[in-house]
Amino acid sequence: MIRVSAAIIKNSDNEILICQRGPGGSCQFLWEFPGGKIESGELPEECLIRECREELDIDISVQKLFAQSTHSYPETDIEFMFFCARLEKGVPTPSVHNSIKWVSPDMLEKYKFCPADVYVVNKLTKEI
Numbered sequence: 001m002i003r004v005s006a007a008i009i010k011n012s013d014n015e016i017l018i019c020q021r022g023p024g025g026s027c028q029f030l031w032e033f034p035g036g037k038i039e040s041g042e043l044p045e046e047c048l049i050r051e052c053r054e055e056l057d058i059d060i061s062v063q064k065l066f067a068q069s070t071h072s073y074p075e076t077d078i079e080f081m082f083f084c085a086r087l088e089k090g091v092p093t094p095s096v097h098n099s100i101k102w103v104s105p106d107m108l109e110k111y112k113f114c115p116a117d118v119y120v121v122n123k124l125t126k127e128i
Contacts, residue, residue, distance in 0.1 A: 002078045004038065005036070008124070018108070
């Protein structure tokens with residue numbers, strides 16, 4: 001099983017940062033929350049900080065665990081941990097994603113997300 005951390009980053013307008021995957025690989029051109037695979041010996045929170053620096057050139061602080069889920073893809077099972085996070089420094093700039101957007105929670109359902117992220121999208125839209 002692969003372990004993944006993802007961030008729910010809100011800005012001052014209460015919008016959430018979402019990222020569109022690029023071409024190739026799984027879930028191409030679908031939307032997701034920023035994050036990535038947890039490396040051996042790494043805490044989930046450390047993974048998020050590293051991934052946000054590498055992929056978006058931002059510094060975040062991890063606040064609290066928002067949700068956990070497991071998703072089975074044909075090739076593997078993935079355990080996800082979604083954390084609330086705060087943008088501390090920088091302007092999100094995509095380096096591996098096709099696009100990024102700040103979206104209000106009530107608009108999240110208008111975007112086609114990776115199957116593993118749908119649970120959190122539904123949870124976020126119910127909490128507004």
